Amino acid sequence: MTMCELFAMSADRPTDVGHSLSLLMPRGGKIGPHADGWGVAYYEGRAARIFKEPAPASESRCLALLAEYDLKSTTVIAHIRKANPAIFGRATANTHPFEREWNGCSWVFAHNGKLPGLKSMSALRNQRFQPVGDTDSEYAFCLIMNAVARAALPGEGRPSPKKLLSTIRPIVDDLAGLGEFNFILSDGENLYAHAHTKLHALRRTIETNGRKQSVTLLATAPLTAEPWQPLAPNSLRVYAGGSDITPVPRRTGIRPRPTAFGVLTAAVA
Amino acid sequence: MTMCELFAMSADRPTDVGHSLSLLMPRGGKIGPHADGWGVAYYEGRAARIFKEPAPASESRCLALLAEYDLKSTTVIAHIRKANPAIFGRATANTHPFEREWNGCSWVFAHNGKLPGLKSMSALRNQRFQPVGDTDSEYAFCLIMNAVARAALPGEGRPSPKKLLSTIRPIVDDLAGLGEFNFILSDGENLYAHAHTKLHALRRTIETNGRKQSVTLLATAPLTAEPWQPLAPNSLRVYAGGSDITPVPRRTGIRPRPTAFGVLTAAVA
Numbered sequence: 421m422t423m424c425e426l427f428a429m430s431a432d433r434p435t436d437v438g439h440s441l442s443l444l445m446p447r448g449g450k451i452g453p454h455a456d457g458w459g460v461a462y463y464e465g466r467a468a469r470i471f472k473e474p475a476p477a478s479e480s481r482c483l484a485l486l487a488e489y490d491l492k493s494t495t496v497i498a499h500i501r502k503a504n505p506a507i508f509g510r511a512t513a514n515t516h517p518f519e520r521e522w523n524g525c526s527w528v529f530a531h532n533g534k535l536p537g538l539k540s541m542s543a544l545r546n547q548r549f550q551p552v553g554d555t556d557s558e559y560a561f562c563l564i565m566n567a568v569a570r571a572a573l574p575g576e577g578r579p580s581p582k583k584l585l586s587t588i589r590p591i592v593d594d595l596a597g598l599g600e601f602n603f604i605l606s607d608g609e610n611l612y613a614h615a616h617t618k619l620h621a622l623r624r625t626i627e628t629n630g631r632k633q634s635v636t637l638l639a640t641a642p643l644t645a646e647p648w649q650p651l652a653p654n655s656l657r658v659y660a661g662g663s664d665i666t667p668v669p670r671r672t673g674i675r676p677r678p679t680a681f682g683v684l685t686a687a688v689a
Numbered sequence: 690m691t692m693c694e695l696f697a698m699s700a701d702r703p704t705d706v707g708h709s710l711s712l713l714m715p716r717g718g719k720i721g722p723h724a725d726g727w728g729v730a731y732y733e734g735r736a737a738r739i740f741k742e743p744a745p746a747s748e749s750r751c752l753a754l755l756a757e758y759d760l761k762s763t764t765v766i767a768h769i770r771k772a773n774p775a776i777f778g779r780a781t782a783n784t785h786p787f788e789r790e791w792n793g794c795s796w797v798f799a800h801n802g803k804l805p806g807l808k809s810m811s812a813l814r815n816q817r818f819q820p821v822g823d824t825d826s827e828y829a830f831c832l833i834m835n836a837v838a839r840a841a842l843p844g845e846g847r848p849s850p851k852k853l854l855s856t857i858r859p860i861v862d863d864l865a866g867l868g869e870f871n872f873i874l875s876d877g878e879n880l881y882a883h884a885h886t887k888l889h890a891l892r893r894t895i896e897t898n899g900r901k902q903s904v905t906l907l908a909t910a911p912l913t914a915e916p917w918q919p920l921a922p923n924s925l926r927v928y929a930g931g932s933d934i935t936p937v938p939r940r941t942g943i944r945p946r947p948t949a950f951g952v953l954t955a956a957v958a
Contacts (some may be wrong), residue, residue, distance in 0.1 A: 482758070552795055
């Protein structure tokens, strides 16, 4: 039984995810246990419009409206939440997805799993991004975003997928070592997916009015009977415009440098 | 004719603003011209839940749902937008209110007016907070937040109202000098209102089940026939728990130091 459900979409043209949301919705308190909140982020260019509610998805009139609203986007991240441990209670501040502005882009993050032992404020002291709520998830997001901000100069815009992956890979591995760390992260153009223990992908090619459209869906649990592919454990993949654009890593034999966070993990582990 | 409508509420206990929203709604495209977007931010502790849509408020099923939803908060900021100049078009990124996390609190901002000549990226180069959209309003918000971030150490939490006012006053005056700058800013606890050319306040004391409740409403144009008071031009006031808590300024005769932005304004003016 998962603690949360993650869903995301990357598409080459604005696409409606209403049907997927309507399939996800009953898992939030009705046929699934994830009754503590739900959230959906729809990107429009560099900005994300985020709807969230610290209440069961299955009973939400707001989510029901979204599922039938004419909201199209090329990049969507959705999450339904089971608070675990229960002390990270039902609250807006604890409801995914989380968002931060960096270099003029909205960055959005949602997490499935738990990271026991992570929350020691010392790793974020004097750092740029701080958590608003109590969750290990938002804490992890801030660690990642602080690393992203440190790795680039202001004004550079979005980092390339290759640069972003090399920046966050050491932190992601450290965090995954603490527990379970399936997540989706996006800068609006690129959708980064870490399949630590479980994440499935489905590629659809849809023909509408004679134009082909590429869509990739990601979910912790397949939403339909279509051939969803489980992603390899510990894989960190990048999607854009509906396609998997993960750069092929060069094999250098050089281990990544330990991060400041890596040192901390060793100290608190 | 205003370019936008601002509305805000501060209350000592979570309060429903549905009725106010239902009064504001028709001004967004039906009886008023502000048809380019709407947004409402509801604080819950240090977090803000923000609903927004780059579409006419008067036709929005989502805003209609919010107006009758059981959403209570002590601090609410709402905005309906007429894009002006039209080049800052209809887009999520250009829709108020805007939000940034700083020191573990969500900061929310909405603006009525325009600030011609403001948008020169040089003032924000290498700064922490950058605009996601194209508006002069979000640009001004970033200038304010960069000053707030510079004036305090990470980990200090929310600045005191007195400190915040002295930090932002010089920038606010500079910006107001460019055009029209009525705005609402909040850290979740304190609601800062700059009444440059127009802003009205209404204090209500409501008795519910034998308990007195204090509520202050703010709006660019009065929403009801109650005795709304126009705030003095150029005043910068603070509300918390439903009351005006603006500190009385000491008269020192010392002019505030010019800000980096002040120098820039002089250069571009």
